[in-house]
Amino acid sequence: INALQPVVTATPLPSSDEAVKQLLSYEVNIAEYFDNKAFGDNANFDDGGAFFPGAIDTKARFLINYNTRQTQNYDNIKADGQKISLNFTELGALYMLVSASHGPYTDEVSVVYKDGTKTTTALSLPDWQDIFVNQMDRYQAIQFPTSIDGQQGALFSVPVFIDPTKVPDHLLLPTAHAGSYETMHVFSVTAYQTSTTMITSVQTTNEWVSQTDQILLVKIQNTSPIWIKDVKIQLDHPHVKTIKNGLIEAVAPGHIQTAQIIVQNMEQKNDVNVTMTIIHVENGVPMTNNRIVPLILDASPGQYQAATTSVQKHRPPTWLKQSKFGIFIHWGLFSVPSWAPVGKAYAEWYWWRMNHKDDAAFDYHHQTYGEKFEYDEFLKEWKPTLFDPHAWLDLIDKSGAKYYVFTTKHHDGIALFDSNITERTSTHLLNPPRNFVQELLSVSETAYPHLKRGLYFSLPEWYHPKYNDESLGWKGPPKNPYTDEVVSYTGSRLIEDFVNELQVPQLQELANNYNPDILWCDIGGINNSTVWQSDYFNNALKDGRQVSVNDRCGDGSASDFTTIEYKAVTDTPTRFWEATRGMDPFSFGYNRETKPEDYASTLDLIKDLVDAVSKGGNYLLNIGPEASGYIPESMSQRLLEIGQWLNLVNASIFDSAPYWIASSQDNLRFTANLNGKSIYVFSFMAFDNDILIKTPVPVQEGSVISLMNEPGVKINWNYDSEQGGVLLKWDSMNVSLIPVFEITTPSLV
The missing domain is CATH 2.60.40.10 (Immunoglobulins)
Structure with a gap:
């Protein structure tokens, strides 16, 4: 593209009713930049031969007026730094009709003004064929069949921030991503005059x-x-x-x-x-x-039916999306050996790992317990004398979390609840018998009713005699890893069909006997989950409750949210999501080898929480109690410190939504008040006394910026035209954790 751009004419678009006529919309002419064809014969949208074979009608889905050029030789722009002139004296809104091939696609688009300033909007687009497009909140999408059998492709309506108080000059598209196939395609740009x-x-x-x-x-x-x-x-x-x-x-x-x-x-x-x-x-x-x-x-x-197409219609409840912070509890028989190489393996996978000769747990178990000591023998050593539901729930409550998820059965198959399906439970195998799920949820329901209750359940069992999942490579029966002899699977009944005689009935027991707000599955694999999911949803609706399931119940498409485990998120997930990790460098279950100083710091855990919330997700932070039920002080102290921080900045997390213009700017994160009165800025910087906010935030003369960590403290600020942003000047000496700044317009203070 040449440095000098021709002036682009603006053409009025037809309006669908009288109200829209008061809001004049214009098609920004971008046809001269078209260099790709997505629609009809000879199209090649993704450079791999895929395209939209038929015509599409965006008016059937979008309230924004778009005009597409589907019959031309080219019908969209592959974004690569094009400057698109905006020949208007004033604009109040700007929208793009886009898609992404080889996505997800993350970048920025800018509006440059006549005075030389610019405002930038962050984009995070799913791939055009992402299966969760119809569950996306941040953008509107419309899906159509593609040239690939059974596949749908999507176009997205994307708002671009434009300052109504300034005269725009041009729209600047992002440059092509070097070394990557991911591409943003622009089909149409619509501008609205300033009005109402x-x-x-x-x-x-x-x-x-x-x-x-x-x-x-x-x-x-x-x-x-x-x-x-x-x-x-x-x-x-x-x-x-x-x-x-x-x-x-x-x-x-x-x-x-x-x-x-x-x-x-x-x-x-x-x-x-x-x-x-x-x-x-x-x-x-x-x-x-x-x-x-x-x-x-x-x-x-x-009524939900026991079919994927039916349960796919379920969505996460509002209470879950507004809860933001939850506590995961991994506790079970694996808490007895509680061993793994620090930062390299999950301690709760001890049984699996001791069965593999190339794993450190194989030698550790041999040296510590001997080759004749079977995993199930840890049952005799499990003394949960310090299991105290009141203490656990009180700590969760003080952490500021709004919900928790407790492991009812891990991959070792030992259930921590009573079951009519099997004797491989804590009520049959421990002396005295214990129904830990019942004990925890009874106290929760009576003493902590404001905490939402979640139950974790592993769909597979590593070594159940009738478990055989070729997709996972997991199957029983259990064997002694040193002698290769088949060993007992304690408490297991004789069955033929693992899924329908054990897995589904146990999930129904959890749903019907304990009324959880969340059923949090793990692994997936062989399943018949639509049977219990449909019952769970229908019964909850009948009782006036809103419940949820995650994406590990077998068919991830029949779920409410995406789970991301021990992984940083750069591309915002398509739909509602939940990040989860332990305080341990790499374990959910308690690891006796991990030193207190090796746990993630409170500061880093809060950063993870803020990062997830700013990108539209929840944060499920795990604690792993010792076998006795005692929660190590290094864990409880961090939870208490998180709770103290949340008490001060509560609204920035729990009364907020992702900031639509951008979730982040370098070491800054943003959220927006649900009622529109405030923007919240979180600083991950090393507590610099000068913080420059280049992301557009609604400040004007008289706007008040407060430090939420210190009630009553107002921050000096000014607009720095040379650096192009709002500059905060403050004394960071008294803030030990993430500072949060609340920006409020004067008439709303």
């Missing part, structure tokens, strides 16, 4: 408050150059009753907020056109505008 609030999307969820009340998510954007306050979004239709209006406290110029509306469909008809009205205060004056929006509503949630 507009509804940008309405999402019907599969979440129900009751048997009749369905939740809608409505995104609105303030296209005006001034703040708006006291926003109410209401829905009007003769056959749709509004149970709760959407409420937003404030929306900054050019910014987007999401509101939740609860409605009741009074008819069985699914397709309805409703009138949505936005009422807000602008410069002290009440303003109203409305728009007709097509919706697909159900009259009732219906």
